[in-house]
Amino acid sequence: MDEMTLLEEFRAVVAPPDDVTLVRARARMLDGGAPARRGRAGRGAPGLRPPGRRGKLALTGLAAAASVAAVTVTLAAPGSGPSRQGAASPAVRELAYRAAAAAAAQPGVRPGQWVYWQEKAYSSPDSGPAPNETFEVWTTADATNAAYLSKGKVVFIPCGNCQFIGQPVIVHAENGDQISGMSGKATVSYAGLSSLPRDPVALDRHLAGLPLRGWGPAPVREFEVIKELLTTYVMPPALTAELFRALGNIPGVTADRNAIDVAGRHGIGFRIALPSDAGGGFDELILDPKTFGLMGEQLTLGRAAGAKAGQVVSGTAILKTALVSGPGILP
Amino acid sequence: MSHASQTARESSGTERGQPDDSGLIAESCRVPERFGAVFDRHAAAIHGYISRRLGRDAADDLVAETFLVAFRQRGGYDQDQPSARPWLYGIATRLISRRRREEVRFFRAIARTGIDPVADPVAEPVADESVRRADARTLHRRLAGALAGLSTADRDALLLIADGLSYQEAARALGVPAGTLSSRVARARRKLREGLGGVNPADEIGAWHG
Numbered sequence: 001m002d003e004m005t006l007l008e009e010f011r012a013v014v015a016p017p018d019d020v021t022l023v024r025a026r027a028r029m030l031d032g033g034a035p036a037r038r039g040r041a042g043r044g045a046p047g048l049r050p051p052g053r054r055g056k057l058a059l060t061g062l063a064a065a066a067s068v069a070a071v072t073v074t075l076a077a078p079g080s081g082p083s084r085q086g087a088a089s090p091a092v093r094e095l096a097y098r099a100a101a102a103a104a105a106q107p108g109v110r111p112g113q114w115v116y117w118q119e120k121a122y123s124s125p126d127s128g129p130a131p132n133e134t135f136e137v138w139t140t141a142d143a144t145n146a147a148y149l150s151k152g153k154v155v156f157i158p159c160g161n162c163q164f165i166g167q168p169v170i171v172h173a174e175n176g177d178q179i180s181g182m183s184g185k186a187t188v189s190y191a192g193l194s195s196l197p198r199d200p201v202a203l204d205r206h207l208a209g210l211p212l213r214g215w216g217p218a219p220v221r222e223f224e225v226i227k228e229l230l231t232t233y234v235m236p237p238a239l240t241a242e243l244f245r246a247l248g249n250i251p252g253v254t255a256d257r258n259a260i261d262v263a264g265r266h267g268i269g270f271r272i273a274l275p276s277d278a279g280g281g282f283d284e285l286i287l288d289p290k291t292f293g294l295m296g297e298q299l300t301l302g303r304a305a306g307a308k309a310g311q312v313v314s315g316t317a318i319l320k321t322a323l324v325s326g327p328g329i330l331p
Numbered sequence: 332m333s334h335a336s337q338t339a340r341e342s343s344g345t346e347r348g349q350p351d352d353s354g355l356i357a358e359s360c361r362v363p364e365r366f367g368a369v370f371d372r373h374a375a376a377i378h379g380y381i382s383r384r385l386g387r388d389a390a391d392d393l394v395a396e397t398f399l400v401a402f403r404q405r406g407g408y409d410q411d412q413p414s415a416r417p418w419l420y421g422i423a424t425r426l427i428s429r430r431r432r433e434e435v436r437f438f439r440a441i442a443r444t445g446i447d448p449v450a451d452p453v454a455e456p457v458a459d460e461s462v463r464r465a466d467a468r469t470l471h472r473r474l475a476g477a478l479a480g481l482s483t484a485d486r487d488a489l490l491l492i493a494d495g496l497s498y499q500e501a502a503r504a505l506g507v508p509a510g511t512l513s514s515r516v517a518r519a520r521r522k523l524r525e526g527l528g529g530v531n532p533a534d535e536i537g538a539w540h541g
Contacts, residue, residue: 003520003523003524003527004493004520006470006474006527007474007489007490007493008493009467009471010474010475011379011380011383011490011493011494013450013451014383015382015387015449015450015452016375016379017379017382017394021391021394022374022375024395025370025374025395025398026367026374028399029366029367029370029398029399029401030367030402198368198371199365199367201362201364201365201367201368249364
């Protein structure tokens, strides 16, 4: 072994950087820079033009927003639109990047890891009979298995070859346990998560192009896919972070600092307006204002759907969640 | 797969039909967020390079600084260079050069104590793997001492090559002719051999343990 091989070994033992460090550095880079005009390259340092020939950098909303982000975050008033037509505001992006940093710091889990959920599901009376209760359910990170406790015994919820979208809702009634919720095929399978583009622009474009049960322009479809993934799977932290960054890049997404979930808790709501021909209103993901952990989701329909404008039609509040060693195990 | 070849493969922008670095940088002049893809490709390697030379805390700071500088200067990027590696390594190396005393202290501390603060923790070795692990630590101590004794220019050249850059890439990163880069690497290697005892120390230890 010669000295170069020894040196390469010396280099190879270096531990890789943690995700949080990279997420913060990335956010700092994008928040601290400004759009640049392209110029001709010349001699000198690799990739740079020689001194004295630097082009002028034009300030745009991004550079101006960087100074806002460095001091404080000004959130859009509830119901207001984005600061620029066709683009999520810098304040929304900043919040999304904070959520990404928090997500990146979470531990990685394997697909079969069991997860405990304590949730409250809500449906408005106009939506028909539905439970409005707190319940407990256990699912695997890849959403292929689910179970609950009935009189102290673990009961597995059959799903065959499908998976659950979100978590099944459990109601313990006198005449038996009732299970509701969605199952079927998620827009992106757990196995398919690894093939999602890692570049935020490419990820945005990919998600916006996915078929969705429903309707809506590309930004709405993308928001719905991200919401589905975040509320269904417990994903690798880096991917969760990437999805939050993508969320912050969706045109039309707004943030409400005074969002209230169906359990009455205050959080930060990322919202997107729904098409008027589908009832209008907005769909919303709510995050904890301190930890940026996912608190829940809810749908608020507009007047066109027959509900009172601004009334929450349905939603789920995640009261507690934890990684556990198996179904029926409490954290 | 060695670190160098893995780094080279990961930096290839043309895998999976993705644009190369120059394409991404050009797009980022209109859509700044596109530069994030350049970050995603190279940040881990740059962090490791800085970490090896200055420690993890400094690497956490300087990797952000490297890409911030790169992001701000992307308008002047030479579009004839498909890979941004030399450019990024050049920025990182210049930032490291401002802390040359800190770098020398870092290597001397490893040489003195045998403790490498940036090494990945290893599982408890078993059987004769523990012997090989101890041998590597001994060699790394002597190597760190030898690196501390190099001039900054020679150390820059050598460590860029050790990080997997080609001679051409390393020359571009440092902004020097290829011949100058070769001379610096040759001189650094000679000094390393002298600092490691004048003979191949791995041969010595290998003979001892049969």
